[in-house]
Amino acid sequence: MVRLENVHKWFGDNHVLKGIDLSVKPGEIIAIIGQSGSGKSTALRCMDHLEHIDKGSVTVCGHTFGENIPKSDLKMLRQDVGIVFQSYNLFPHLTVERNITLALTSVKKMSRSQAQEIANTVLAQVGLQEKSRMYPEQLSGGQQQRVAIARSLAMGPKLMLFDEVTSALDPQLTGEVLRVIEKLAREGMTMVLVTHEMAFAMKVAHRIVYMYQGKIHEQGGPQMLRDPQTPELKQFLDNGL
Numbered sequence: 001m002v003r004l005e006n007v008h009k010w011f012g013d014n015h016v017l018k019g020i021d022l023s024v025k026p027g028e029i030i031a032i033i034g035q036s037g038s039g040k041s042t043a044l045r046c047m048d049h050l051e052h053i054d055k056g057s058v059t060v061c062g063h064t065f066g067e068n069i070p071k072s073d074l075k076m077l078r079q080d081v082g083i084v085f086q087s088y089n090l091f092p093h094l095t096v097e098r099n100i101t102l103a104l105t106s107v108k109k110m111s112r113s114q115a116q117e118i119a120n121t122v123l124a125q126v127g128l129q130e131k132s133r134m135y136p137e138q139l140s141g142g143q144q145q146r147v148a149i150a151r152s153l154a155m156g157p158k159l160m161l162f163d164e165v166t167s168a169l170d171p172q173l174t175g176e177v178l179r180v181i182e183k184l185a186r187e188g189m190t191m192v193l194v195t196h197e198m199a200f201a202m203k204v205a206h207r208i209v210y211m212y213q214g215k216i217h218e219q220g221g222p223q224m225l226r227d228p229q230t231p232e233l234k235q236f237l238d239n240g241l
């Protein structure tokens with residue numbers, strides 16, 4: 001489903017990804033952890049070509065690209081991959097339902113009623129069917145993030161990428177978003193999660209990838225966090241970010 005091969009990325013002189021190799025199988029859930037600035041978000045964003053890579057190759061959902069990707073492939077890639085960020089990026093002037101149906105009617109050219117049916121389904125998936133007529137500002141941060149997840153799911157992605165989706169939330173709102181992700185995990189969705197929630201990573205991920213200074217330093221099952229083998233990972237788990 002995902003294969004990164006020797007991926008390098010520079011921002012000016014800053015060599016942010018220093019030869020990343022990573023594979024994700026269909027149905028697999030990978031959590032990427034590591035210090036702030038270690039390149040986790042950049043690695044994730046390269047999977048959706050939100051950042052172009054400078055060297056190496058990326059294959060995601062059958063689309064292979066290097067530094068560039070043809071426009072038509074990019075369109076298909078974006079249809080296959082859903083990405084959710086720390087900020088919800090909902091349109092404030094549109095209802096919850098319209099936030100979800102907009103891309104379905106404009107990009108996928110669906111009828112309004114078809115799109116509404118999908119919106120109802122995905123809102124039920126995230127437990128917010130009764131909020132469809134509300135506006136984002138009438139919802140809590142956790143609810144807004146669940147709408148953002150529903151909006152991604154509406155496009156029928158094969159792969160979901162989550163970039164620190166609970167970082168902006170108060171601890172009491174974090175749980176409701178993590179429960180939605182856990183539910184997606186049970187339903188078999190392939191996912192890559194960048195997260196600071198170690199307990200959650202251990203619970204939901206099949207494999208945990210530890211990034212350190214632009215490289216994948218260690219990867220393994222959840223036991224990797226219970227029994228860290230390298231001083232860097234030990235120190236990270238003791239001291240956090």
Ligand SMILES: Nc1ncnc2c1ncn2[C@@H]1O[C@H](COP(=O)(O)OP(=O)(O)OP(=O)(O)O)[C@@H](O)[C@H]1O
Nearest residue numbers: 011014016034035036037038039040041042043194
């Ligand atoms: N658009 C950008 N332009 C320039 N530098 C960037 C850009 N995005 C990221 N960087 C730099 O790349 C490095 C890695 O950033 P990245 O966001 O991938 O780290 P991260 O591990 O996700 O950190 P955090 O946990 O704090 O989100 C940092 O030094 C950052 O300043």
